[in-house]
Amino acid sequence: MQPAEFDPPAPFPSLSAVVSPEWIDSNEHMNVSRYDQLFDAAESAFYASCGIDRRLQVQRRGLFRLEKHLRYQREMRLGAGIAITTQLIWTDLKRVHVFHEMWDGDEGYRAATMECMAIHVNLETRKPVTFDVPLVRDRIEAMARAHAALPLPDGAGRSVGRASAR
Numbered sequence: 317m318q319p320a321e322f323d324p325p326a327p328f329p330s331l332s333a334v335v336s337p338e339w340i341d342s343n344e345h346m347n348v349s350r351y352d353q354l355f356d357a358a359e360s361a362f363y364a365s366c367g368i369d370r371r372l373q374v375q376r377r378g379l380f381r382l383e384k385h386l387r388y389q390r391e392m393r394l395g396a397g398i399a400i401t402t403q404l405i406w407t408d409l410k411r412v413h414v415f416h417e418m419w420d421g422d423e424g425y426r427a428a429t430m431e432c433m434a435i436h437v438n439l440e441t442r443k444p445v446t447f448d449v450p451l452v453r454d455r456i457e458a459m460a461r462a463h464a465a466l467p468l469p470d471g472a473g474r475s476v477g478r479a480s481a482r
Contacts, residue, residue: 322458323458327402327403327417329399330402331357332400334395348388351386351428351430354398355386355418355430358416359416362402363379365455366452366459373439375448375449377449378436380437382411384431386429387428387431388428389429397420398419399418399419400417400418402417407460409446410435410444411435411444414431414434415472416432431473431474
């Protein structure tokens with residue numbers, strides 16, 4: 317039997333949620349720690365769709381995050397719907413560069429972004445390796461093809477800027 321074709325959406329819808337009362341801080345908007353948690357969950361869902369989950373751990377393989385850049389653009393308020401999408405920007409089948417966008421699902425504005433670079437590692441040797449599990453390699457390649465036609469998201473590759481004190 318031939319495995320089902322993996323036809324990923326572009327960008328990938330990696331998470332949806334609603335801002336709950338316990339996520340609200342003293343400024344009456346979502347606390348920064350929740351952005352991290354939601355982006356982390358979205359990234360895990362994205363990688364799981366590529367087969368990077370417990371199946372890879374059994375092979376003693378994993379992903380180590382090398383870099384993360386989180387950008388807060390607009391606040392998320394109590395009860396707001398959240399939709400996070402993920403775009404695979406680049407891969408060499410060893411490193412993976414992704415860009416997550418958090419959208420206010422009710423009003424449609426982009427509230428935050430998180431850009432990450434991760435590396436695939438053999439957990440026995442602690443050394444980088446290419447994706448050697450066929451399912452994972454094939455899905456990462458399919459995701460890269462599906463996302464190649466997307467424009468580079470606004471802010472991708474951005475460094476931390478210095479605000480003018482004037």
